[in-house]
Amino acid sequence: MIFCTKKATLFFVLYAFVFFTKLHARELSSSSDLIKNIESIILKEKNTKKDTIALKKRLSYLKESSNKKSHILYDALLANGFSTFFDKTNKRSEYYFLKSIEEAKKHNDPALLIWTQLNYSQYLYYYCQIDKLIPIVLETMEESNKIDPLDMILPQETFKFFGWIMSTVEDDSAINFYKKSMQYLTKPSSESAGVLNAIGNCYLRNKDLSNAMRYLNESEAVALKIGDSIRYAKILGDKALIYEKKGNLKAASDLLKQDISYSKKFKIDRNEMYASILFAKILLKLKDTAQLEKILDRAGEIASSKSYYRSSLKEVIELKLIILNGKNSAKELILRRQLKLIEEYLLKTDGNTVLQRSYWLVQKKKHDDNTRKIQLQLEQEASMKKIYIIILLLTIVLSFTTYHSLNKRLISKKIKLENDKLFFEKMLKDANSNIDTYAEYLKNKNKKISILENELNELKNFSSENIQDENGKLQEILNSHLMTDENWGAFKRAFIKQHGDFYNTIIENFPELKESNLKIIMLQKLDFNNYEMSNLLGVTIDAIKKSKQRLKKKLGDKYDLLFEIIDNR
Structure with a gap:
């Protein structure tokens, strides 16, 4: 009887040990798989269709979940859905984007906070809201420095987007962000081909044509290997830019023809528009005006279809004015009026003015960071107070000089557009008064x-x-x-x-x-x-x-x- 009791006790102890060991392992596995689960949900909803009702039904399990993180994901993905539906900035998307960010802050989850801010930033970038975008991206970059990239949600997407933004404001840190993204893109994919393409464009902007061609060739090899014809078309257009800078306009022209052909075949309107504008510029240099009007009409048709293509529409109109060269004064007058309205719009959104302001903001942020580092060092050495004051003053002067130099280039343009702005606002006020009256x-x-x-x-x-x-x-x-x-x-x-x-x-x-x-x-x-x-x-x-x-x-x-x-x- 005693032997049976001991045997039963030993069996119970062993069973309890095995049970709790499995339970602990399951908890660890659940914790380590959480980010992967979130990533799979995000990627699954990446190319959502224009149907917010179906989206709500599909995401209802997130809303009904007892997990707060699921609610944050629901709000962020619903914001994306409204963005796709309206295909422009809208109050519904803004509400859910900002709600997801606020809830992530309350939940004190750095990974979710970085992703929700990144998700909102991508929306602002796509619709060219550069002024609103840059402060959020700078804050997100700062947050990303506080955690291990392995604990991030989609670190490859995060660093790639940082690269995009720094490239947009022509900051040299873009290449480093892109290369950091490549560390998490271990297999050949459309994403890795896109990042390699972007690195090549950064070197091209820096006039390092050798490295630019090297990375574009690597991107092309990946695109061909995985059968990504869309990426291949974009690479052809970027290579054309290199040949143009080398003075080989014939080679550039041939590549752009292929780019436009692929873009039409796969219905990539945006890429077709960019390639057509570049092709028109090269044809002007070659003094081949036979095809110009048809090419620019097609590019203008695409550029007019979306409000966030207006910078491209501006280029199309400017090229048309060059071609007219005073030959048709009535048509030229209409084009110039359109150009003024577009310039006024771009002054507030994605034009050169905003990009230059954004560039100054990035530089100012760098100066502020440097000032804080210097201040911390000098606080430890009281004897170096004089040096601290000098460096601080120099930083302030440098920031002011940078801002002043940028504003100086824009002042003439602002004066020119101010009268047109007042006239346009009066017309808009008259038009809006009709239905209100x-x-x-x-x-x-x-x-x-x-x-x-x-x-x-x-x-x-x-x-x-x-x-x-x-x-x-x-x-x-x-x-x-x-x-x-x-x-x-x-x-x-x-x-x-x-x-x-x-x-x-x-x-x-x-x-x-x-x-x-x-x-x-x-x-x-x-x-x-x-x-x-x-x-x-x-x-x-x-x-x-x-x-x-x-x-x-x-x-x-x-x-x-x-x-x-x-x-x-």
């Missing part, structure tokens, strides 16, 4: 209708013939204030003029809507309540409510999307 006019009509209805109700209590005649006249006046087909047509034209993007989005995404539905939706957009709508359209409040209910039933799941678009102001 119309809305106010309709609100006043509602007040008049209410007064007339009250008077009619009072007259119904009397039966004399004169009173009934007066009743009939008031009824006619009341009917004249209701929304007629003619009034509706005028209102609709004014509405589309100011809210064209909204109207086109509704028509594109909800083709099943009838004109009666559009009346309700457009008045809802202008903040008319049910009572005001009923007065204006000459129906009861219940009729308005039932109309909305039928609309909800007709649209089903798309009903929520409709009101997301209405609320996106």
Whole structure:
């Protein structure tokens, strides 16, 4: 009996030891696999389609999870989804991007904070919001220095993006970031080919043509090995730049023809646009103007399709003006007016002015970092206070000089554009006042209708013939204030003029809507309540409510999307 008891005790101890060992191993495995799980979710949703309803359903498991990190991922990925849907900066995306960053800070998770800030930065970069982008990227770089890259989410993407930004503001640290990214891209892939391509472009910008060609050749070898025709097309265009700088315009021209051909074949509009503009510049140097107009028209067509292509549209217009050279004054005048409007827009977004300001900001950040390091060193040596003051003053003077030199180059351009800006704002104000005036006019009509209805109700209590005649006249006046087909047509034209993007989005995404539905939706957009709508359209409040209910039933799941678009102001 004692022997059996000892045996049972030994078995229980061994079982408990094995059980807790497995449990501990599972916890360690879960901890080490967490970042990989997050990365797999992010990569899975990288090329999401323009369907936010399907996206919400697909990501619902993250929202319903008890894990706070899952909620942060949900917000960040939903922000990406709205960005894809609207294909421009929008308040929905901004809300969810900033919410994900704020929650990551509250959760005190450095890896998630770096990724959420990076995710937002990529959105700002894609839509050319350089002024807003640079401070966030500098902060993210600072955060990334505090953790081991192996603890980051997608470190290869992080360092590659840092390289992009530093390359955009022409900072020499770009190459180091790209090479750091390559450390985490161990296998040949489209990503590694892209990074090698980017390193080659950095050397090209620094006029190191030998290293530029070396890295472009390496990128080309990877692209051909994995069958990435899109990357191969881009490399051809970049090689053309090298041949152009070497003076071999014929070779550059041949490469660009191949680049444009590949871009058309695989429908890479952005690359086709860039290659076409470069090709046009080379043809001008070769004095081959036969194809120029057709090439620039195609490049201009692509550049006009997106607001964030306007810097390229500016190049197209400038090239067209060079070709015209005073031959067609009417056409030239139209082009110059377009150019002024674009320059005004670029002054605030992705133009040279913003890039130069951003460059100054990066340099200032470097000076600030250097100043802090110097200050820490000199605080330990009280005897070197004089040196600290001199260095600090020099740093301030250098920062001021850098800023002053950049502003000096821009001052003439700013003066030139200021008058055009005032003129454009006046035109914009006049255009915007139309629908606002119309809305106010309709609100006043509602007040008049209410007064007339009250008077009619009072007259119904009397039966004399004169009173009934007066009743009939008031009824006619009341009917004249209701929304007629003619009034509706005028209102609709004014509405589309100011809210064209909204109207086109509704028509594109909800083709099943009838004109009666559009009346309700457009008045809802202008903040008319049910009572005001009923007065204006000459129906009861219940009729308005039932109309909305039928609309909800007709649209089903798309009903929520409709009101997301209405609320996106």
